[in-house]
Amino acid sequence: MSRKCPITKKKAQNGHKVSHSNIKTNHKREVNLQKKRFFDPESGKWICLKLSAKAIKTLTLKGVAATLKKAKVSI
Numbered sequence: 402m403s404r405k406c407p408i409t410k411k412k413a414q415n416g417h418k419v420s421h422s423n424i425k426t427n428h429k430r431e432v433n434l435q436k437k438r439f440f441d442p443e444s445g446k447w448i449c450l451k452l453s454a455k456a457i458k459t460l461t462l463k464g465v466a467a468t469l470k471k472a473k474v475s476i
Contacts, residue, residue: 406432406453408460408472439465 405412411432417425433454438447443466452460460468 404432404434406434406456407450407474408456408468409453411453411455441465 403412413432414430416428416430418428419425434451435454435457436449436451437457438449439460440446441448448465456468
């Protein structure tokens with residue numbers, strides 16, 4: 402599984418670390434992905450998803466079924 406959130410489509414970004422002497426070195430900024438279990442009341446099962454922190458907040462607020470349906474993610 403790639404380091405990409407299936408709901409928000411967030412993925413790693415490339416950038417530069419800039420030192421005090423203004424030397425730029427390549428740097429990869431990873432997404433804040435978390436493993437989280439959610440209970441789906443429609444199917445009556447627990448679902449384990451690897452989501453970004455923003456997607457976890459969205460799922461908690463709007464509900465599992467509605468968010469997954471809108472994102473077109475299969476369980």
